[in-house]
Amino acid sequence: MGCFLFLITFVGTLFFSSIINLSVAVDTISLTQFIRDGETLVSASQSFELGFFTRGNSNNRYLGLWYKFDPSTVVWVANRKKPITDKQGMLVMSDDGNLVLLSKDKKIIWSTNSSWVLENPSFDYPTDTLLAGMKLGWNLRTGFERYLTSWRSAHDPSPGDFSLRIDIHGLPQFVITGGSGKEVRSGPWIGRQIDGLPLFSNLLYKAKFVHEQDELYYTFEPFNNTVKTHSVLNQSGTLHRLVWKTTEWSSLYSWPFDPCDNYAQCGANNNCRINKTPICECLKGFIPKAEDEWDTQGLSQSRKCIEKPPSDCLSREGFLNLQAIKLPDFNWYNSSMNIKECKAECLKNCSCRAYASSDVSGGSGCLMWFGDLIDIRECPPQFSWGRDIFLRVPASELGNFVI
Ligand SMILES: *[C@@H]1O[C@H](CO)[C@@H](O)[C@H](O)[C@H]1NC(C)=O
Ligand SMILES: *[C@@H]1O[C@H](CO)[C@@H](O)[C@H](O)[C@H]1NC(C)=O
Ligand SMILES: *[C@@H]1O[C@H](CO)[C@@H](O)[C@H](O)[C@H]1NC(C)=O
Ligand SMILES: *[C@@H]1O[C@H](CO)[C@@H](O)[C@H](O)[C@H]1NC(C)=O
Ligand SMILES: *[C@@H]1O[C@H](CO)[C@@H](O)[C@H](O)[C@H]1NC(C)=O
Numbered sequence: 001m002g003c004f005l006f007l008i009t010f011v012g013t014l015f016f017s018s019i020i021n022l023s024v025a026v027d028t029i030s031l032t033q034f035i036r037d038g039e040t041l042v043s044a045s046q047s048f049e050l051g052f053f054t055r056g057n058s059n060n061r062y063l064g065l066w067y068k069f070d071p072s073t074v075v076w077v078a079n080r081k082k083p084i085t086d087k088q089g090m091l092v093m094s095d096d097g098n099l100v101l102l103s104k105d106k107k108i109i110w111s112t113n114s115s116w117v118l119e120n121p122s123f124d125y126p127t128d129t130l131l132a133g134m135k136l137g138w139n140l141r142t143g144f145e146r147y148l149t150s151w152r153s154a155h156d157p158s159p160g161d162f163s164l165r166i167d168i169h170g171l172p173q174f175v176i177t178g179g180s181g182k183e184v185r186s187g188p189w190i191g192r193q194i195d196g197l198p199l200f201s202n203l204l205y206k207a208k209f210v211h212e213q214d215e216l217y218y219t220f221e222p223f224n225n226t227v228k229t230h231s232v233l234n235q236s237g238t239l240h241r242l243v244w245k246t247t248e249w250s251s252l253y254s255w256p257f258d259p260c261d262n263y264a265q266c267g268a269n270n271n272c273r274i275n276k277t278p279i280c281e282c283l284k285g286f287i288p289k290a291e292d293e294w295d296t297q298g299l300s301q302s303r304k305c306i307e308k309p310p311s312d313c314l315s316r317e318g319f320l321n322l323q324a325i326k327l328p329d330f331n332w333y334n335s336s337m338n339i340k341e342c343k344a345e346c347l348k349n350c351s352c353r354a355y356a357s358s359d360v361s362g363g364s365g366c367l368m369w370f371g372d373l374i375d376i377r378e379c380p381p382q383f384s385w386g387r388d389i390f391l392r393v394p395a396s397e398l399g400n401f402v403i
Pocket of ligand 5: 348349350351352371
């Protein structure tokens with residue numbers, strides 16, 4: 001069941017159910033229906049309930065949506081930035097079809113935009129939870145982005161430090177951002193495949209990556225409506241895929257999955273290899289930067305590897321194939337170049353350090369990387385993602401092979 005149906009259902013319920021039928025004028029909004037704090041609306045499928053809730057010892061009241069079978073799991077909050085501090089809040093349907101949340105003194109605390117309901121009736125402002133049918137991603141025509149933001153704490157739904165977003169510089173990739181930028185990154189999304197995410201085929205839901213002229217997004221649908229599942233970004237920046245198992249939520253996977261998922265865990269020009277010692281290894285053609293030259297801005301940037309001398313461009317005349325890795329960050333993408341043109345183009349430019357095909361089935365599409373190679377990792381044994389990359393190395397590193 002998609003969110004489209006879902007909102008229409010709520011709107012429908014507001015209009016047609018036998019909730020108190022009144023018409024009250026508040027400023028310019030004329031009210032036809034409302035629910036008060038204490039009352040709730042149940043979706044037609046009986047899955048979700050909309051109403052007011054509170055958390056912890058605070059007096060803050062929020063309009064939210066929760067599972068009917070599990071009211072403790074709030075999946076969406078309307079006024080997360082503007083709590084109501086008493087129990088006099090009221091949700092009304094205005095005559096132009098918008099939902100409006102009003103305080104005791106009839107101030108507008110939150111409202112939907114007409115475009116929200118009429119043009120694209122899905123959740124444009126998700127909270128920390130991605131429900132079936134919700135979109136995570138971009139309206140490429142308007143530049144509008146839908147993304148998740150964690151709660152500040154278990155008792156405070158106001159926006160926390162972490163967000164799950166789709167980064168569309170170059171080929172799209174998932175990122176979890178925190179106070180200091182990227183915390184976790186998937187590899188680029190190539191065809192139906194995404195590197196670096198612990199996704200696997202499952203019998204519960206179908207994940208979809210949609211890239212059309214006007215829209216680019218991720219969404220999912222359960223195979224049947226007995227399956228209750230969603231993704232949630234928790235307050236410390238971990239994304240969990242939860243599935244309801246009879247009496248409780250169980251985590252199917254979480255991301256970051258292991259330390260190699262932490263952004264640039266190993267520093268530049270390294271490969272992060274979980275379960276191997278050392279966990280960080282300089283890529284072929286690179287050597288560890290002397291310890292006393294390590295950058296001091298935190299562990300993630302410290303273990304930088306630098307080019308082996310001689311590091312002049314002319315010596316770097318060949319490419320080495322590294323297999324089954326998460327491709328580095330900051331890709332440069334050209335959809336029309338084939339892999340041969342890609343290689344030739346990379347070779348021409350001294351700052352090009354690597355290239356890869358962007359087409360899993362061998363068609364055209366070229367990815368290139370300039371400068372340091374950031375956030376590469378090997379695929380852990382239990383997953384099967386990973387792509388080939390061609391690293392530009394001195395001829396001396398190639399042995400008998402020149403690819
Ligand atoms: C309504 O639209 C305005 C301007 O586009 C935006 O700032 C605001 O957040 C939107 N509110 C909702 C609830 O959609
Ligand atoms: C729905 O999917 C679940 C999980 O795959 C399965 O166990 C169940 O039998 C399915 N129910 C129906 C009615 O297809
Ligand atoms: C978020 O999930 C991670 C991984 O399961 C867990 O270690 C962490 O404690 C969770 N954070 C919170 C605030 O629950
Ligand atoms: C992609 O490559 C083709 C062929 O080399 C070139 O004509 C085109 O300008 C490139 N596009 C971009 C965006 O650089
Ligand atoms: C090499 O690539 C970089 C990054 O795209 C670009 O700024 C530079 O102009 C290129 N140099 C040459 C010689 O093509």
